[in-house]
Every structure is written in structure tokens, then in C-alpha cells.
Amino acid sequence: MPALTYREAIRDAMSEAMRRDDDVFVMGEDIAEMGGSMGVTQGMLDEFGPDRVRNTPISEMAIVGAGIGAAVSGMRPIVEVMYQDFMTLAMEQLVQQAAKHRFMSGGQIKVPLTIRTQGGAGWSPGAQHAQQLEAWFLHVPGIKVVFASTPADARGLLWSSIYDDNPVVFFEHRTLYNLKGDVPAEIDGIELGRARVHREGEDVTIVATGRLVHEALKAAEEAEQDGISVEVVDPRTLLPLDEETIVASVRKTSRCVVAHEAVVRMGFGAEVAAIVQHQAFDYLDAPVERVGAKFAPIPFAPVMEEYVIPHAEDVLAAVRRTMGKD
Amino acid sequence: MASQVTLPRLGQGMESGTIVRWLKSEGDRVEKGDALYELDTEKVTQEVEADASGVLLKILAGEGEEIEVGKAIAVIGEQGEEYSPPESADSDGEEELTATAGVEQQAEQRARVAPRPQAAEQMENGGRVKASPLARRIARERGIDLSALRGTGPEGRIVAEDVERAEKAPPAAPAPAAAPAAPTGEVETIPLTGMRKTIARRMTEAWEAPAFQIAMTADVTAAIRLRQALVARTGEGEAKPTYSDILTKVCAVALMRHRGVNALFGGDEIQLQPTANVGIAVAVPNGLLVPVLRSCEGKTIPQLAAERADLVARTREGKLRQEDLEGGTFTISNLGMYGVERFVAVLNPPQAAILAVGAIEERAVARDGELLARPIMEMTLSCDHRTVDGATASEFLRTVKQFLEEPGLAL
Known part of the structure; x- marks a missing residue:
């Protein structure tokens, strides 16, 4: 199995799709000569030329709008929005246009658009460049939302996103770009809506996304020292959500912790908690715990940033609470 | 808003208790967690903590009075605050407290107990047994009476493990209704660690x-x-x-x-x-x-x-x-x-x-x-x-x- 970084895995999916398929192209701010502000599209201009690796003006609304136009005209555009914080500027295009066309046209129009965007705290980017806003998009019928946590998942899920006929918002986490991991020799799609069980356990289920998958795995190892056996489930696709895997896991363990970097309030964890209490009520032996950022703008100061965002120790504390061991 | 302090159920089978001594007087400032009064039940005498902060506006139950569980014994609120006079503690026990402004908060602000070791019994919440959904399901399936169990989960919650343990061991006979004796020859229970x-x-x-x-x-x-x-x-x-x-x-x-x-x-x-x-x-x-x-x-x-x-x-x-x-x-x-x-x-x-x-x-x-x-x-x-x-x-x-x-x- 070859090993790729998370960054290389994402580039590999895009490049391979562009080699096989003339309809696929990428566009975004500074993605051509500069290779993107996170270096994800580096080298792609040389291989595919400026018609297929397109720099855009600094207008997220225009970039996403152009992506929608290309998608409804039969292309499979991949749009890069430099920071997910800037997605706020593209919400009208995404929520009002991309998410609605297929339904309002009675299925006559498809929008096979992929919007790649990244973000997350942990490197002191400040309040306007550090948010995790995935929950905003989960509230909108008509789009799919993906959040990959490993190189293999990033490549397989991006592949499926590109070839999905619906608009997909594909979240990447800034601190994972250099994470290296094995990927299958042959590129292959990972079905959207399928969770990955990273680790099996008997006592507590942690449902974690993005960076928190890795924090959850660390917490699980710590908990194991304490005789607490932890199962770690990464939904990978937040919409559609693999409720079946999550519920089956909680029915087995009787306890559930949901962990994400986004703020707890009204977050993805709230939806998971609701699903779990509804579908596994008679199996719960403890209240569902949620782990996430404190309800505050992310501070610049590294020490304060660290205080606001969740880490493995916060996940472990939640695991221990579900076991009545706090 | 003023809230009533009611007599808590400190253990299973407790129907009433006697206030031995008030540790605060009317007009005293009370902080949540302060010892408020000493309570004598059939089994133990212990200090009971206040679960609300404010001023002890009124003591409704005198020292030496035997009070039924759930009855109001005091009112805590802000200085000079109007409060709807609750039924006095010794009024007819047939009637439950009616819905005055303070009653809704009563469950939340019920006096919290600082249990002494011999009083570490499951606390019920207004007669409702606190148990996890899983514990309830197991108990229902196996015909186990939850009210007979002691919870070892957070805040005394009965968790699945408690029910499973109870199924293996028959419930202990109720403790004799005598003054607390030194625990001699009792079974020491060690919950299983992971x-x-x-x-x-x-x-x-x-x-x-x-x-x-x-x-x-x-x-x-x-x-x-x-x-x-x-x-x-x-x-x-x-x-x-x-x-x-x-x-x-x-x-x-x-x-x-x-x-x-x-x-x-x-x-x-x-x-x-x-x-x-x-x-x-x-x-x-x-x-x-x-x-x-x-x-x-x-x-x-x-x-x-x-x-x-x-x-x-x-x-x-x-x-x-x-x-x-x-x-x-x-x-x-x-x-x-x-x-x-x-x-x-x-x-x-x-x-x-x-x-x-x-x-x-x-x-x-x-x-x-x-x-x-x-x-x-x-x-x-x-x-x-x-x-x-x-x-x-x-x-x-x-x-x-x-x-x-x-x-x-x-x-």
C-alpha cells in the first residue's frame, strides 16, 4: 500500500479524476501558480494547464456561482474556498441555488459541484480563520457534507464527491494536511453515508469527526489503561449520516460521547445525541456526552486557543463521565 | 423567586423525619451547600445542605417536629421578597402541596444531602427512582423492582450494572429500624472495576x-x-x-x-x-x-x-x-x-x-x-x-x- 499525506491524497483524487475525465476541473483563489494557500493544488497547473486549473477573483459568491453554472452545464467542477469561514459569503449561491435546482426543476437539472474548503484551529489563525462551520450546512436539504479525517478517507470520499450528482461540501482540516497514511494502490470511491469504525470497544462509543477522530483515538488508548473499552466511529459523511452504524454501536456499548472541534451548542453532536436517544433509548446507561469548543470566538493567543478548543483529555473526561468515574 | 425547602427522602422507606436543630436562623444568609439543619430519621442523624442560595426567609417546621417527606419546612429567597405562604408543615398531610410559584422549583432546589457513610443510600427524586433507560429496560425484562435497588452511578443513578448485580444477589433485608449501630460483620461490597x-x-x-x-x-x-x-x-x-x-x-x-x-x-x-x-x-x-x-x-x-x-x-x-x-x-x-x-x-x-x-x-x-x-x-x-x-x-x-x-x- 502506498502512503500519502492527507494533502497528497486530496490532490491525487483531483488529478486522477482530471486525467480520466475532461469534465472535471478545479478553480479557486490562488490555486494555479501558487498551488493554493494550503498547497493542495501544487503542480496541477503544470499538468493540466490554465484552462482546467483556474484562478478566480476574490469573491466566494462568484466562485461558487460559477461552479454551479458549470455544473448545471454538464461539467464536474471542483471549487476551492480558501477558508470555510469564507463560505459565509457564498451561502446564497449554495443554499438558495445549488441545493434547490434539482428539486425545483423536478430532477431535470443536476448540480454535480464539489466545494472543497478547509479550516480549523490549532495553529493560531484567529477568530476569522479558525472556525468549524459544518453544522451550518447540515441544516440544508439538498447538499451533502463530507469531513474526512485520514488520507485514505480523504481520497476515496473526494472521489465519490466529484462523481456525485449533487452539490457536496467537502471539509478538510488544516492540521491534518501533513498526516501520512496508507491508501489503497488503486483509487476507488468510498460510498457517501458510510461511517468507519476506527476501533472496536465494549463500554463507550465515541462518535468523532475531523481532527477529533485522532483525539478520540488517543483518549481511547488512555481509557483502555483504565479498563474502559472504547469504540471510535467516524461518520466521515455528516450528511447523509450513517445512523445505522452509530446506533448499532451505542446499542452495543450503552454509552455515547460525540466529539467535534466545532462549538458544542447546536452542533453536529446535538443531532447525533438526538438520534441516539431516539433510536437507542432503552440501551442507554448514561446521558450522551458532547465534546466541542467552548462557545466563544476562537482566540488568537495560542494558550487561549488551546483552552477553547477540545483535546483528547476532554474526550477522555467525557468518556469517564459516562462510566460514572469522574 | 422564593423557593421552598422540603423534607428530602434520604433513603428508601423513609416516610418522615424529625428536625433536630436548625443550623441557620430566619433572616440568615444561606449559600447553596451550607448545612441548613440536622435531620433525624429512623436510621441516622445527619446534616442536610441547602441547595439554593438566598436568605432564609421563614422556618416552617420547628425543632423536634416530625415532618412527612416532601412537606415544606422553610422558604429561601431574597431579602424582603414576597412569597406565597406555603402550607405549614403540620397541616393536613392528605393534601399534596398545591402549585404555588415555588413548587416547580421545588424538585430542583430540594435540599441536598451531605451523606455520611452510613447514610449512603439511593436518594429518590420526589418518589421517582433515578435509573438509566438501560437499567429500566433490564429491570422490566427481568421483573426486578428498581425501587429496591441502590444506584452507584452519578448522583445515585441506578445503572445497568446495579440491576445485574441485584439479579445475582437477592436484595438485602431492610436495615433494622434502630439507632445506627457500629457496622460490625457487614458485607463489604466492592463494585467491579473495569x-x-x-x-x-x-x-x-x-x-x-x-x-x-x-x-x-x-x-x-x-x-x-x-x-x-x-x-x-x-x-x-x-x-x-x-x-x-x-x-x-x-x-x-x-x-x-x-x-x-x-x-x-x-x-x-x-x-x-x-x-x-x-x-x-x-x-x-x-x-x-x-x-x-x-x-x-x-x-x-x-x-x-x-x-x-x-x-x-x-x-x-x-x-x-x-x-x-x-x-x-x-x-x-x-x-x-x-x-x-x-x-x-x-x-x-x-x-x-x-x-x-x-x-x-x-x-x-x-x-x-x-x-x-x-x-x-x-x-x-x-x-x-x-x-x-x-x-x-x-x-x-x-x-x-x-x-x-x-x-x-x-x-
Whole structure:
């Protein structure tokens, strides 16, 4: 199995799709000569030329709008929005246009658009460049939302996103770009809506996304020292959500912790908690715990940033609470 | 808003209590968590804490009065605040408190109890038993009365484990309605920790395997000489090889020669393992762990001693990693240091066998018609009959015995 970084895995999916398929192209701010502000599209201009690796003006609304136009005209555009914080500027295009066309046209129009965007705290980017806003998009019928946590998942899920006929918002986490991991020799799609069980356990289920998958795995190892056996489930696709895997896991363990970097309030964890209490009520032996950022703008100061965002120790504390061991 | 302080139910079966003494007076400032009054029930006398902060506006129940559970005994609010006068504590007990402004908060702001050890009973919340949904389901399915149980979860919640424990042990008879006596001869209940639960589950599983045992003794004269030679060559700061390390090595070599014993039971298959990964049982407070030494067949005894010393140290310090506990193909349990002559170990599934090793003792042995005193060690091999049969097991154990008696054969 070859090993790729998370960054290389994402580039590999895009490049391979562009080699096989003339309809696929990428566009975004500074993605051509500069290779993107996170270096994800580096080298792609040389291989595919400026018609297929397109720099855009600094207008997220225009970039996403152009992506929608290309998608409804039969292309499979991949749009890069430099920071997910800037997605706020593209919400009208995404929520009002991309998410609605297929339904309002009675299925006559498809929008096979992929919007790649990244973000997350942990490197002191400040309040306007550090948010995790995935929950905003989960509230909108008509789009799919993906959040990959490993190189293999990033490549397989991006592949499926590109070839999905619906608009997909594909979240990447800034601190994972250099994470290296094995990927299958042959590129292959990972079905959207399928969770990955990273680790099996008997006592507590942690449902974690993005960076928190890795924090959850660390917490699980710590908990194991304490005789607490932890199962770690990464939904990978937040919409559609693999409720079946999550519920089956909680029915087995009787306890559930949901962990994400986004703020707890009204977050993805709230939806998971609701699903779990509804579908596994008679199996719960403890209240569902949620782990996430404190309800505050992310501070610049590294020490304060660290205080606001969740880490493995916060996940472990939640695991221990579900076991009545706090 | 003013809130009523009501008489809490401190234990099961408590219907009423007597206020021994108010620890605050009307008009006093009260902080949540302050001891508010002393309460005498049939079982104990204890201080009860306030669960709301404010001013003690009114005491409704006098000292020495017997009050029913749930009745208002005081009002806490802000200075000068109007409060709707609740029914006095000694009013007709037939009527429940009516819905005045304070009643809704009553459940939340009910006085919290600072339990003394003898009063650590499950607290009910307005007659509702606090239990997890899973505990309720198990209780419903098995016909167990939750109100008879004591919860060990957070805030006294009955969790699934409490119900399962109750099913195994019949409920204790209610405590005699007498003044609290010194707890003499009472059963001490130790809830199972995660490790003990794992031991309980794994050992019960092991008991389901059809096990048989075979035993042999070995004359360890040569092994003792070998150990002395190895110890003499041990540098400063290096781990001294023990008999266990020698055993680990000879078992590993023997396992590679009798691979049928170096096997795992896989349900519908037997999995012969490519390397001898030997687990060593290590006692820790309240349990034991079995960290694994990997590929022992290819390591020297000093190497094994160093790895063993590191594993045992980390086991005792609680610093084992999960992978240290995984991948074992065979286990050795040595109780020789306790003077145990021989014992039978319980299998460590899915491993095919476990070797129980006793103490080295000088015994009288007949050799060529002469009686000799020789150092003897007894070994008992427990085997999973689904994976290994008596003949294979015996050949393996005979090889171990030969290696101990003539270590050169293991080369």
C-alpha cells in the first residue's frame, strides 16, 4: 500500500479524476501558480494547464456561482474556498441555488459541484480563520457534507464527491494536511453515508469527526489503561449520516460521547445525541456526552486557543463521565 | 423567586423525619451547600445542605417536629421578597402541596444531602427512582423492582450494572429500624472495576472451554547453572535473567517445534501462529495483567530479561499500551515465588494452552537405584481440547522438560 499525506491524497483524487475525465476541473483563489494557500493544488497547473486549473477573483459568491453554472452545464467542477469561514459569503449561491435546482426543476437539472474548503484551529489563525462551520450546512436539504479525517478517507470520499450528482461540501482540516497514511494502490470511491469504525470497544462509543477522530483515538488508548473499552466511529459523511452504524454501536456499548472541534451548542453532536436517544433509548446507561469548543470566538493567543478548543483529555473526561468515574 | 425547602427522602422507606436543630436562623444568609439543619430519621442523624442560595426567609417546621417527606419546612429567597405562604408543615398531610410559584422549583432546589457513610443510600427524586433507560429496560425484562435497588452511578443513578448485580444477589433485608449501630460483620461490597470486569468476563469465557491438564516435573540443576552463568555476565544496570526468562525462552523454542500448541482457537478454524508470543501473568493491585513478549523464539535470554523487566515495570506503573497486551500465543503463570508447589491455571482464550509453574524445591529423587537430592520444579499445562490433544500437549511439555534439564538441546 502506498502512503500519502492527507494533502497528497486530496490532490491525487483531483488529478486522477482530471486525467480520466475532461469534465472535471478545479478553480479557486490562488490555486494555479501558487498551488493554493494550503498547497493542495501544487503542480496541477503544470499538468493540466490554465484552462482546467483556474484562478478566480476574490469573491466566494462568484466562485461558487460559477461552479454551479458549470455544473448545471454538464461539467464536474471542483471549487476551492480558501477558508470555510469564507463560505459565509457564498451561502446564497449554495443554499438558495445549488441545493434547490434539482428539486425545483423536478430532477431535470443536476448540480454535480464539489466545494472543497478547509479550516480549523490549532495553529493560531484567529477568530476569522479558525472556525468549524459544518453544522451550518447540515441544516440544508439538498447538499451533502463530507469531513474526512485520514488520507485514505480523504481520497476515496473526494472521489465519490466529484462523481456525485449533487452539490457536496467537502471539509478538510488544516492540521491534518501533513498526516501520512496508507491508501489503497488503486483509487476507488468510498460510498457517501458510510461511517468507519476506527476501533472496536465494549463500554463507550465515541462518535468523532475531523481532527477529533485522532483525539478520540488517543483518549481511547488512555481509557483502555483504565479498563474502559472504547469504540471510535467516524461518520466521515455528516450528511447523509450513517445512523445505522452509530446506533448499532451505542446499542452495543450503552454509552455515547460525540466529539467535534466545532462549538458544542447546536452542533453536529446535538443531532447525533438526538438520534441516539431516539433510536437507542432503552440501551442507554448514561446521558450522551458532547465534546466541542467552548462557545466563544476562537482566540488568537495560542494558550487561549488551546483552552477553547477540545483535546483528547476532554474526550477522555467525557468518556469517564459516562462510566460514572469522574 | 422564593423557593421552598422540603423534607428530602434520604433513603428508601423513609416516610418522615424529625428536625433536630436548625443550623441557620430566619433572616440568615444561606449559600447553596451550607448545612441548613440536622435531620433525624429512623436510621441516622445527619446534616442536610441547602441547595439554593438566598436568605432564609421563614422556618416552617420547628425543632423536634416530625415532618412527612416532601412537606415544606422553610422558604429561601431574597431579602424582603414576597412569597406565597406555603402550607405549614403540620397541616393536613392528605393534601399534596398545591402549585404555588415555588413548587416547580421545588424538585430542583430540594435540599441536598451531605451523606455520611452510613447514610449512603439511593436518594429518590420526589418518589421517582433515578435509573438509566438501560437499567429500566433490564429491570422490566427481568421483573426486578428498581425501587429496591441502590444506584452507584452519578448522583445515585441506578445503572445497568446495579440491576445485574441485584439479579445475582437477592436484595438485602431492610436495615433494622434502630439507632445506627457500629457496622460490625457487614458485607463489604466492592463494585467491579473495569479490569476486574474484564477478568470476570474472560475467565468465565475460559471456563466454557473444554480444558484438560497434564503435569510434569523437571530437574532444574542445569537451568540453575545456566542462570548463574547468565547472571554473572549481567552488566551493571541490566536486568538479571530469572527462571521465568529461561522458561519463556525454552517454551518459545518448544512452541516452534510443536506448533499445534502455539495456536489460537478461531471458532471454525485453528490458527497456528508463526511466532511464539509469550504472555506473562503479572499481579497488580486488585487484579492481574498479561503483557506479551513477542517472537521469543528468536531472542536471547538477556534480551528477554530486559524486555520482561520493562514490561513488568510498566505493568506495575500502569503504563502499558494496548499493544503490549495483544497478540499473545501462549501464557506462562509462575507462582513459584509464593512457594506454591503446583497449581492449575485457567486458560487464556483463544490461546490453546497456559503453563502453570511452581516453586523450585529440593526433593529426594531416585536415580539409578540411589536417592539424590535434586532441585525440582513442577509444571502443569492447561490445554483447550478444541485446539490441542493430549498427545501433542504431552510432546510439547516433554520438550520443555528436556530443555530445562539440558538447555543445550534448545539450541
